[in-house]
Amino acid sequence: MAQQTTARKPAAAARAKAAPARARRRTSRTTPWMFAGPAAALFGVFFAYPLLAGLYQSFTADRDGVTTWVGLAQYRRMMHDPVFWTSLRNIALILLVQVPLMIALALVMAYGLNQSWLRFRATYRIACFLPAVTMLVAYSVVFRVLLKTDDGLVDQALTAVGLPSIDWLNSPGWARIALIGSITWRWTGYNAVILLAGLQGIGREQYEAAAIDGAGPATTFLRVVLPQLRPVILFCLVTSTIGTLQLFDENYVLTKGGPGNATMSPVLYLYKVGFEQLDFGYAAAIAWVVVLIIGLISYAQFRFLGKDATR
Amino acid sequence: MTTLPARAATPPRTPARPTAPRRVRLLGRGAAVLVLTVGALVSAVPFYWMVVASTRDNAELFASPPPFLPGGRLLHNLVALQHSIGFGRVLLNSVGVSVVYTVLSSLISAMCGYGLAKFRFRGRGLLLGLVLATMMIPFQVLLVPLFQMMASLGWVDTYQAVILPFLANSFGIFLMRQAFLGFPDELIESARMDGAGDLRIFYRIVLPVVRPQLGALVIFSFMTQWNAFLWPLLMLNTEDKYTAPVALYTLIGQSHVDYAGLILGSFLATLPVMLLFFLFQKQFVSGLLGGAVKG
Numbered sequence: 001m002a003q004q005t006t007a008r009k010p011a012a013a014a015r016a017k018a019a020p021a022r023a024r025r026r027t028s029r030t031t032p033w034m035f036a037g038p039a040a041a042l043f044g045v046f047f048a049y050p051l052l053a054g055l056y057q058s059f060t061a062d063r064d065g066v067t068t069w070v071g072l073a074q075y076r077r078m079m080h081d082p083v084f085w086t087s088l089r090n091i092a093l094i095l096l097v098q099v100p101l102m103i104a105l106a107l108v109m110a111y112g113l114n115q116s117w118l119r120f121r122a123t124y125r126i127a128c129f130l131p132a133v134t135m136l137v138a139y140s141v142v143f144r145v146l147l148k149t150d151d152g153l154v155d156q157a158l159t160a161v162g163l164p165s166i167d168w169l170n171s172p173g174w175a176r177i178a179l180i181g182s183i184t185w186r187w188t189g190y191n192a193v194i195l196l197a198g199l200q201g202i203g204r205e206q207y208e209a210a211a212i213d214g215a216g217p218a219t220t221f222l223r224v225v226l227p228q229l230r231p232v233i234l235f236c237l238v239t240s241t242i243g244t245l246q247l248f249d250e251n252y253v254l255t256k257g258g259p260g261n262a263t264m265s266p267v268l269y270l271y272k273v274g275f276e277q278l279d280f281g282y283a284a285a286i287a288w289v290v291v292l293i294i295g296l297i298s299y300a301q302f303r304f305l306g307k308d309a310t311r
Numbered sequence: 312m313t314t315l316p317a318r319a320a321t322p323p324r325t326p327a328r329p330t331a332p333r334r335v336r337l338l339g340r341g342a343a344v345l346v347l348t349v350g351a352l353v354s355a356v357p358f359y360w361m362v363v364a365s366t367r368d369n370a371e372l373f374a375s376p377p378p379f380l381p382g383g384r385l386l387h388n389l390v391a392l393q394h395s396i397g398f399g400r401v402l403l404n405s406v407g408v409s410v411v412y413t414v415l416s417s418l419i420s421a422m423c424g425y426g427l428a429k430f431r432f433r434g435r436g437l438l439l440g441l442v443l444a445t446m447m448i449p450f451q452v453l454l455v456p457l458f459q460m461m462a463s464l465g466w467v468d469t470y471q472a473v474i475l476p477f478l479a480n481s482f483g484i485f486l487m488r489q490a491f492l493g494f495p496d497e498l499i500e501s502a503r504m505d506g507a508g509d510l511r512i513f514y515r516i517v518l519p520v521v522r523p524q525l526g527a528l529v530i531f532s533f534m535t536q537w538n539a540f541l542w543p544l545l546m547l548n549t550e551d552k553y554t555a556p557v558a559l560y561t562l563i564g565q566s567h568v569d570y571a572g573l574i575l576g577s578f579l580a581t582l583p584v585m586l587l588f589f590l591f592q593k594q595f596v597s598g599l600l601g602g603a604v605k606g
Contacts, residue, residue, distance in 0.1 A: 112347045
């Protein structure tokens with residue numbers, strides 16, 4: 001083996017020197033697929049194929065055990081499905097209330113974590129990030145016990161200070177608040193750590209220049225830090241928006257979408273339609289509408305909020 | 312935890328602002344510490360409470376007032392957990408699935424990232440588009456078609472059905488592509504002129520250089536597979552084959568929920584991931600950013 005390579009070496013070198021362009025082209029034809037091939041094949045089989053199979057399925061329905069082409073009937077059905085519209089309203093609420101709240105909190109947290117005078121910085125950072133690495137089952141158990149009716153810990157705390165007890169997961173309004181709270185608990189630290197990485201990229205000379213120009217802390221934050229951090233904030237905003245549009249984990253383990261669909265999300269709904277009602281055609285149609293909405297909103301965010309996000 | 316003193320010693324990033332009046336500055340600092348402390352407590356207290364709960368029994372757990380300190384039933388709960396779901400076996404399953412997934416997925420992602428970054432070939436644009444598209448499309452969209460596919464292949468209740476759909480990891484491919492983009496072409500050319508094969512160049516010359524990003528990918532892949540819940544839940548239906556999240560979730564569905572055991576199991580299963588995060592914070596954060604944003 002070693003002999004072979006040494007024997008081939010001068011010849012290959014000579015060839016490469018004689019016609020470098022041709023040599024490069026020769027390697028380029030097959031070798032790229034040696035590297036990209038396995039992933040491309042896996043994508044084809046386990047992503048592109050099921051995606052297209054789902055698209056076809058969305059134009060079909062099960063008629064007495066026979067899969068029948070029904071054109072746009074499933075999509076028309078969705079337009080008149082109150083549960084689907086409720087699920088859209090629910091995530092619209094989360095998108096408008098929870099995402100900005102969480103990003104603002106994360107920004108404050110990250111700004112604090114970035115201060116040089118802060119003691120125990122590593123401890124704070126680890127504590128803030130803990131929720132994001134928690135196993136979903138653990139998360140579910142903790143919140144179930146915290147929010148349990150009657151003897152849950154939050155309820156006990158409320159009654160201990162004389163407030164009325166709240167049936168968190170069984171009244172629509174409180175269930176929404178509990179869901180928003182638990183999503184915020186899980187993801188704020190995650191976003192804060194990402195924003196912190198962005199803050200650390202801002203050089204100290206920029207703070208010094210601002211200080212020399214007589215800028216106070218508020219001015220420095222608004223005029224120096226925020227503009228520089230724009231791409232990172234946009235990154236957090238886009239990933240959080242996509243995460244919200246894909247909402248499934250949190251409401252699946254906490255409320256199963258209830259009570260009365262108050263915490264239903266489109267993805268949880270398509271899961272229920274597909275796996276509980278076994279209505280594959282309708283589930284596929286909902287899935288494709290979700291994909292379209294995510295595509296449109298992400299495109300709009302990149303378009304209007306900044307082209308500099310993925311430099 | 313050993314990294315703490317080293318971290319505390321890092322040079323300050325933000326200079327003190329000499330122009331701000333002293334009182335305003337102190338007020339600002341006080342507010343910042345308060346916000347951070349509340350945030351850290353809200354984030355971390357549930358974990359302390361998990362430690363307390365895993366050493367108590369159900370009756371103590373929901374007593375009024377609730378317990379604030381650990382009790383003495385840790386061993387009892389552990390034995391009960393082993394008895395109810397075979398916790399040791401389940402953890403081994405999780406380790407096996409996660410390790411196999413991490414090794415294969417990281418390798419495939421790194422290779423694909425290299426191919427996309429350093430070669431021009433037909434279909435490259437399409438593949439890159441596919442990679443970006445998978446990041447945008449919720450996995451749940453594929454659930455039904457994938458499930459039917461696995462059923463028709465006869466792969467339900469097998470580990471390949473759990474692992475294969477996620478092996479090509481778009482996030483990892485994108486991360487590695489960004490890492491390889493900066494690698495100088497001249498080095499690859501000269502290695503090629505020296506007669507090195509393309510695979511050899513990849514393993515010996517290129518891969519060692521991107522070790523930090525590869526490390527981030529390995530940690531991230533392990534965590535993702537370790538925590539994976541919904542797909543393993545749908546695919547696995549023999550108790551012997553359950554991974555930790557699936558086995559623990561079956562406990563929730565029982566008529567009399569053994570909360571103490573459930574919490575102990577959840578805590579022990581979360582522990583490895585927390586440990587990984589403690590040890591590799593830096594790599595993890597750069598991994599999260601995924602090279603998408605220049606910080």
